[in-house]
Amino acid sequence: MGIVVFTMKASVIEMFLVLLVTGIHSDKEMTRKIKRPKFTVPQINCDVKAGKIINPEFIVKCPAGCQDPKYHVYGTGVYASYSSVCGAAVHSGVLSNSGGKILVRKVAGQSGYKGSFSNGVQSLSLPRWRESFVVSENKPPKGVIYPSTLTYSSSKSPAARADLWSTTPYTSSRKSPSAKPGLQRQDSSSAAFQEPMGADVSLGEMDFWKPGSVLLDAGFVPKEELSTQSLEPVSQGDPNCKVDLSFVIDGSSSIGKRRFRIQKQFLADIAQALDVGPAGPLMGVVQYGDNPATQFNLKTHMNSRDLKTAIEKISQRGGLSNVGRAISFVTKTFFSKANGNRGGAPNVAVVLVDGWPTDKVEEASRLARESGINIFFITVEAAVENEKRHVVEPNFANKAVCRTNSFYSINVQNWFSLHKTVQPLVKRVCDMDRLACSKTCLNSADIGFVIDGSSSVGTSNFRTVLQFVANLSKEFEISETDTRIGAVQYTYEQRLEFGFDKYSTKPDILNAIKRVGYWSGGTSTGAAIHYALEQLFKKSKPNKRKLMILITDGRSYDDVRIPAMAAHQKVITYAIGVAWAAQDELEVIATHPARDHSFFVDEFDNLYKSVPRIIRNICAEFNAQPRN
Known part of the structure; x- marks a missing residue:
């Protein structure tokens, strides 16, 4: 009897083992047959803002035509979440205007967003926003699975709102007896959750799930949060296009x-x-x-x-x-x-x-x-x-x-x-570098050089002086409507080398300077200043700044005080002294304050060193004056 019972138990155990092995094998077969679902990239429209999408990281497909200015973008590289996702992708260069797939990742809010023009999209500046995002090419890291459907922070579908509400970690401290599942809009008597006319109220943009937020009731948002978070931000303007x-x-x-x-x-x-x-x-x-x-x-x-x-x-x-x-x-x-x-x-x-x-x-x-x-x-x-x-x-x-x-x-x-x-x-x-007609210190003057050609200068040094004049002239924008250059050479007598209207290009001016011949003679600086005012600056245009740059190597044989006073009424005078020039005389010739308008070098070969300082002073003086 015992043997029969034992045999029956063994048969039952054997059958159980067979069934178990068969089941496991069957499960494996079914597992093999079940194919992994294919990832479907969700499609979005050009006007979808990053703040409307709850997912912290996702892949989306953008349509063509998102370069349109009506799809606002805020920032450069890192974009405020109030921006169009696809518009930001075009601006960053990740996407062309023909559309395509992109990877979007949410990052922390920034204290400032810089606007710029890139890839046909003008992004706007913004002082600050609570959430940002970056876009990159559709190359997800290995093993990362992205959602085939996106979770939106706001939808016209009540069911979607109910789903959204169920995902939030907050619960109401008190509920209305008639409250239904999901987010409820209050009646017209309450202004707590009424969308302002024309405003695009985005729950995602109002930080419902931001740590530290206090939710007073289902569907209730404090007035001050609604007023500051739901309205479209007002830009302070693009500082790169001022x-x-x-x-x-x-x-x-x-x-x-x-x-x-x-x-x-x-x-x-x-x-x-x-x-x-x-x-x-x-x-x-x-x-x-x-x-x-x-x-x-x-x-x-x-x-x-x-x-x-x-x-x-x-x-x-x-x-x-x-x-x-x-x-x-x-x-x-x-x-x-x-x-x-x-x-x-x-x-x-x-x-x-x-x-x-x-x-x-x-x-x-x-x-x-x-x-x-x-x-x-x-x-x-x-x-x-x-x-x-x-x-x-x-x-x-x-x-x-x-x-x-x-x-x-x-x-x-x-x-x-x-x-x-x-x-x-x-x-x-907005191309600040190419707005060449706007007044600057380099393109708004008539500059007259008054050059000492006396015997004490000598032929070799005179060529050095001319090189100094050329070096200064090179710094300016020269044309008929920008800066114009004229030159006078003097000894006892004076000679107009060329007037303001003679040459209108930089190469022509530099060639004209190179061709000036050394005269030789005495040093009548006072008479030279008077001559330059009459023969050169009288033909200057009324709206032009007038700069006289006088270069001399010695003390004048005549009085410079009266001609210098006359010059100060009409032009800004810079006095450049070399070698034996008298410092006190340079200060009389120069416009006040003399320390900014008179320069001295001990030898001709050092003249070139003063060029940067002279240009710097000319520009500092111009920039200190009222414009227009």
């Missing part, structure tokens, strides 16, 4: 209502592309017809949003296309301190012309340039062959700008193509 900008728009009857609307849309697009603010570019508008008028000045609107609203309200003036009159108006009135001109910022005027002006622009533009204004011309639908006889001033655009290198002038075939010039123009007006 320009004072005037748009001079065509309101003449010939443009018509439809094209005038296109022109206004162009202005709005420019305002959108520029990061306008007190620390960056400021923009005003002048409209011309028969007579010009300021629509709004530099300090009227301090951000791009307000600018766009103001542009929309502009109405057409009508009348002739008196462009020259408009430029004169801008020169005399627009760039004033009362209108918001900041002095240190370059002044830029962009003139739009439909067809051609009905008055002359060359002289008005010259005066504007010499007042330190960078003139840009955008001409649309220029005159065709049979219309050219009506043009008052042929080739007016090239005559109006300071450089005929196509940097300052843009011709557009028709108004419907005007939008294509938005980004190129923004890039140009």
